[in-house]
Amino acid sequence: MAWWEVLVQQTINGLTRGAVFALIALGYTMVYGIIELINFAHGDVFMLGLFVSLAWFTLLGATQTLTGWQLVTVLPLVFLLTMLTTAVLNVAIDRAAYRPLRRSTRLAPLITAIGVSFMLENVALLWKGPAPIAYPDVFPSVDILREWFGVDSAIFVTTKDLLVVGATIPLMLALHYFVSRTTWGKAMRATAQDRETAEAMGINVERTILMTFFIGGALAGAAGLIQGMYYNIGQWWMGYQAGLRAFTAAVLGGIGNMAGAALGGFFIGFLSAWSDQYISARWTNAIVFAILILVLVFRPHGLMGERTPEKV
Amino acid sequence: MRVSRITAVLAAFLAVVALVTGADAQQCPKGKLRLYTSWPMQGAMLPEGTGMKNGVDLAVSEVGGVVAGYCLEVIGLDDASPQTGKWDGAVEAENANKAVGDPLAIVYIGTYNSGAAKVSIPITNRAHMAQVTPANTYPGLTKKRGAAPGEPEIYRPAGIVNYFRPMPADDIQGAVAAKWAKHLGAKKVYVLNDQELYGKGIADVFEATAKKIGLPVVANEGIDWKQPDQKPVLTKVRASGADLVYMGGVIETGAQVIIRQMKEVGLVAPRTRFLGPDGLLEEELLKGATCDAALRTEMRITFAGLPFEKMRGVGAKTYEAYKAKFGKEPTSYALYAAEGGRVIIDAIRRAAPTLEHAKDVTEKREAVRKAIATTKNFDGINGKWSFDENGDVDYDTMSGFKVVKADTPVGCKFQFETILE
Numbered sequence: 001m002a003w004w005e006v007l008v009q010q011t012i013n014g015l016t017r018g019a020v021f022a023l024i025a026l027g028y029t030m031v032y033g034i035i036e037l038i039n040f041a042h043g044d045v046f047m048l049g050l051f052v053s054l055a056w057f058t059l060l061g062a063t064q065t066l067t068g069w070q071l072v073t074v075l076p077l078v079f080l081l082t083m084l085t086t087a088v089l090n091v092a093i094d095r096a097a098y099r100p101l102r103r104s105t106r107l108a109p110l111i112t113a114i115g116v117s118f119m120l121e122n123v124a125l126l127w128k129g130p131a132p133i134a135y136p137d138v139f140p141s142v143d144i145l146r147e148w149f150g151v152d153s154a155i156f157v158t159t160k161d162l163l164v165v166g167a168t169i170p171l172m173l174a175l176h177y178f179v180s181r182t183t184w185g186k187a188m189r190a191t192a193q194d195r196e197t198a199e200a201m202g203i204n205v206e207r208t209i210l211m212t213f214f215i216g217g218a219l220a221g222a223a224g225l226i227q228g229m230y231y232n233i234g235q236w237w238m239g240y241q242a243g244l245r246a247f248t249a250a251v252l253g254g255i256g257n258m259a260g261a262a263l264g265g266f267f268i269g270f271l272s273a274w275s276d277q278y279i280s281a282r283w284t285n286a287i288v289f290a291i292l293i294l295v296l297v298f299r300p301h302g303l304m305g306e307r308t309p310e311k312v
Numbered sequence: 313m314r315v316s317r318i319t320a321v322l323a324a325f326l327a328v329v330a331l332v333t334g335a336d337a338q339q340c341p342k343g344k345l346r347l348y349t350s351w352p353m354q355g356a357m358l359p360e361g362t363g364m365k366n367g368v369d370l371a372v373s374e375v376g377g378v379v380a381g382y383c384l385e386v387i388g389l390d391d392a393s394p395q396t397g398k399w400d401g402a403v404e405a406e407n408a409n410k411a412v413g414d415p416l417a418i419v420y421i422g423t424y425n426s427g428a429a430k431v432s433i434p435i436t437n438r439a440h441m442a443q444v445t446p447a448n449t450y451p452g453l454t455k456k457r458g459a460a461p462g463e464p465e466i467y468r469p470a471g472i473v474n475y476f477r478p479m480p481a482d483d484i485q486g487a488v489a490a491k492w493a494k495h496l497g498a499k500k501v502y503v504l505n506d507q508e509l510y511g512k513g514i515a516d517v518f519e520a521t522a523k524k525i526g527l528p529v530v531a532n533e534g535i536d537w538k539q540p541d542q543k544p545v546l547t548k549v550r551a552s553g554a555d556l557v558y559m560g561g562v563i564e565t566g567a568q569v570i571i572r573q574m575k576e577v578g579l580v581a582p583r584t585r586f587l588g589p590d591g592l593l594e595e596e597l598l599k600g601a602t603c604d605a606a607l608r609t610e611m612r613i614t615f616a617g618l619p620f621e622k623m624r625g626v627g628a629k630t631y632e633a634y635k636a637k638f639g640k641e642p643t644s645y646a647l648y649a650a651e652g653g654r655v656i657i658d659a660i661r662r663a664a665p666t667l668e669h670a671k672d673v674t675e676k677r678e679a680v681r682k683a684i685a686t687t688k689n690f691d692g693i694n695g696k697w698s699f700d701e702n703g704d705v706d707y708d709t710m711s712g713f714k715v716v717k718a719d720t721p722v723g724c725k726f727q728f729e730t731i732l733e
Contacts, residue, residue, distance in 0.1 A: 001551045009551075009577075013543045132568065134600040141576065154550075156578055231540040233569055233600060241538045276544035277551075282507065282534040 018269020024246035027216035043243015044120035049224020090217025254305020340383035350422035353390035355397030363643030371653025380664035408432035426450030446649035458483035458513030486517030502554035506565035515560030537566030562591035568600035603724035627693035659683035
């Protein structure tokens with residue numbers, strides 16, 4: 001491989017890796033924007049998204065590689081069902097664990113969030129056991145350059161890479177449209193800016209918070225499904241790991257800022273892929289967090305954050 | 313009348329006692345010695361635990377339970393905690409203390425988990441009691457190669473070697489694997505490790521041996537195995553032009569992701585092949601990695617010792633004897649437990665003259681410990697071997713396995729390919 005081929009390949013690797021981080025980071029940042037809570041359980045909702053999506057595939061009898069018409073029927077259906085399941089789960093978590101503490105100190109819901117995180121992990125542990133679960137190869141993997149275009153290149157791009165990008169970008173655009181163009185989105189932005197005033201203006205704040213958790217949970221479910229189809233592996237503790245990276249991405253982009261979270265996710269994806277290549281995989285975590293510290297020292301509000309950010 | 317009945321019962325009882333002890337004294341003129349075993353005997357470990365216990369019983373029954381006038385009694389302990397079903401340091405320490413506190417106890421046989429051995433070795437060491445393991449393969453328990461700083465001295469507070477293992481430690485696998493890689497025609501190797509004790513230890517030994525025998529190693533890289541995406545690392549492997557990936561790790565630490573994604577980034581035979589240690593010898597791994605990827609990377613692994621059905625001489629006989637006595641296939645470490653039992657019996661026989669004149673129990677234990685340490689040219693299940701100064705065997709017989717297509721639910725399996733020496 002020539003040096004530029006390596007760079008291109010690693011950039012593609014970083015793009016797919018970052019897309020999943022970005023999707024999870026969006027859920028973190030939305031909840032933070034609205035109620036200033038770092039929802040530590042979010043990573044575990046993502047993990048359950050992977051497990052739940054596998055259950056849906058199994059229930060629909062689609063545990064082999066999907067073909068032809070199944071890709072346009074079964075796959076969107078599983079996307080929908082998984083996102084719905086995790087969205088409802090996320091709303092239930094808010095109702096049970098965070099809402100009763102809405103008026104207490106900011107530390108209280110943070111602690112319950114950690115508690116919920118442990119509970120979700122143990123649910124997964126009881127459900128699937130401690131060993132890594134093998135996620136079936138439901139999405140076909142085709143070597144695009146060679147098999148579709150007949151180009152014999154050292155660079156590998158598969159249909160699975162396309163799936164990751166092709167599923168995350170539309171989701172992000174839809175979210176952007178929802179928040180910036182709809183009445184619901186306007187209510188969310190208003191609540192994020194000033195909850196009391198929003199309430200005084202007749203916005204149903206509790207319903208807005210509910211909607212935020214619903215969308216955040218749906219995005220986490222989509223990310224879990226995508227991760228399952230892309231990497232074909234899942235384990236009960238994976239939510240903690242992924243959540244930590246995604247949280248870092250959210251902070252890097254400026255927590256509370258949605259474009260920032262997406263940018264932060266991709267940034268960490270690229271950075272870690274390049275670090276694996278040009279430095280050493282052993283140092284990747286250290287490098288990612290060193291950059292995070294540097295960014296926060298020079299830009300305390302993150303890459304996209306402003307002093308008076310328009311949150312959500 | 314009443315009194316005489318009681319007397320009669322008493323007399324009968326005394327007669328029985330006299331008979332029993334009399335017979336005992338006849339068979340065991342020199343008294344009784346106890347062997348304590350300690351490993352998990354519940355949950356998922358019950359089959360292996362029972363297999364190892366059977367192995368010890370087999371060795372004892374071969375001499376009719378008597379050696380040089382001493383009767384042998386095996387006391388089986390469980391070092392698992394009932395809450396978790398897994399080995400527990402506190403339980404293991406309690407077991408070792410129980411053995412050390414019993415004046416009839418002469419040798420401690422255990423443990424299964426290397427972590428548990430770390431707890432019990434210092435206890436038996438202080439009591440000069442020999443400890444023989446049927447299963448621990450972590451190098452640091454006996455030697456510096458592949459060990460953490462301070463090992464193995466921290467396990468020897470009395471300054472003596474009391475811990476012995478009748479099978480090769482993990483570091484030998486790294487060395488043998490490097491030689492096999494060269495034999496298989498590898499020109500350039502990329503070594504990955506999971507940054508854990510077992511995996512990194514083996515990978516380091518592989519790297520050192522490969523360099524010694526002139527097989528270039530591009531890098532020995534620790535991976536973040538909790539990350540399900542190893543494509544960037546594997547892209548780097550591809551860019552390096554390595555034709556073999558050696559991965560030091562176990563099934564839980566990312567090997568299945570590595571193998572699966574090797575296929576996805578185009579690292580397949582004949583361009584690049586995969587080699588690993590016996591921590592990967594599990595059907596679960598093939599399920600997770602998929603047979604397709606395992607076959608296309610021509611996945612091979614090394615395995616310490618020989619598979620039972622390939623054993624010759626004593627090994628073959630032991631295998632048959634075990635099946636005849638217990639009516640089933642031995643578990644992975646059952647025959648090593650039998651080997652350990654035989655080593656102990658042989659040592660007691662050689663130490664018998666010293667045992668008779670021993671002043672106290674510590675002297676007896678010390679005599680047996682010394683006898684075990686000087687085991688030479690022992691006719692074992694993998695051939696003749698001796699203990700070295702660390703309490704390790706001096707043979708490095710290993711076998712090589714390759715993944716082949718099979719008519720199993722998974723679709724492929726590990727098949728014995730060659731003996732590596």
